[in-house]
Amino acid sequence: AQRVTQPEKLLSVFKGAPVELKCNYSYSGSPELFWYVQYSRQRLQLLLRHISRESIKGFTADLNKGETSFHLKKPFAQEEDSAMYYCALSGPHSSASKIIFGSGTRLSIRP
Amino acid sequence: NAGVTQTPKFRVLKTGQSMTLLCAQDMNHEYMYWYRQDPGMGLRLIHYSVGEGTTAKGEVPDGYNVSRLKKQNFLLGLESAAPSQTSVYFCASSYEELQPQHFGDGTRLSIL
Numbered sequence: 001a002q003r004v005t006q007p008e009k010l011l012s013v014f015k016g017a018p019v020e021l022k023c024n025y026s027y028s029g030s031p032e033l034f035w036y037v038q039y040s041r042q043r044l045q046l047l048l049r050h051i052s053r054e055s056i057k058g059f060t061a062d063l064n065k066g067e068t069s070f071h072l073k074k075p076f077a078q079e080e081d082s083a084m085y086y087c088a089l090s091g092p093h094s095s096a097s098k099i100i101f102g103s104g105t106r107l108s109i110r111p
Numbered sequence: 112n113a114g115v116t117q118t119p120k121f122r123v124l125k126t127g128q129s130m131t132l133l134c135a136q137d138m139n140h141e142y143m144y145w146y147r148q149d150p151g152m153g154l155r156l157i158h159y160s161v162g163e164g165t166t167a168k169g170e171v172p173d174g175y176n177v178s179r180l181k182k183q184n185f186l187l188g189l190e191s192a193a194p195s196q197t198s199v200y201f202c203a204s205s206y207e208e209l210q211p212q213h214f215g216d217g218t219r220l221s222i223l
């Protein structure tokens with residue numbers, strides 16, 4: 001079965017510290033992986049996708065097919081990074097035209 | 112270009128009442144989705160549509176109905192609201208299958 005697992009419901013780090021939000025997936029095939037972010041009082045929005053291989057707001061994520069992971073990383077956290085982060089997966093086998101979301105991780109950056 | 116617009120933003124219902132949530136997108140997207148967001152459970156797909164006149168069930172469709180009479184609109188209906196349907200509802204759209212989704216601001220619905 002297709003599944004996205006975000007093991008941490010809450011992650012709290014100090015400003016300037018490195019951040020890693022974990023995401024593991026289960027999928028039979030080659031999925032597309034995404035990270036979505038929801039800042040306070042804002043709509044959910046795409047942060048990055050693995051095929052773009054780009055860094056957005058200092059965040060990067062590498063798809064590790066061997067470990068079936070797509071962890072989100074940032075070397076130095078900033079207070080404005082505090083938000084809810086969702087890892088998501090889509091692919092031809094993900095039950096017809098939909099993206100599967102993880103349960104989300106709330107990132108809190110302490111000053 | 113407003114993107115995805117959801118109305119209403121807030122609503123309180125009594126058990127057994129019915130209501131319709133409206134989602135409108137102005138990006139000419141084929142695909143539209145309704146999710147509910149609950150604490151600790153992330154986003155769960157209720158229903159989705161791959162084009163005008165089509166709808167399909169998602170992960171948690173029970174108690175909801177949808178319609179896509181026009182390409183730009185996707186309606187979510189609650190026939191007889193139950194307290195378990197208290198949630199934040201998000202609509203999203205995408206241009207193609209597997210493409211990133213664009214989300215609305217959400218509708219906070221409370222069922223008493």
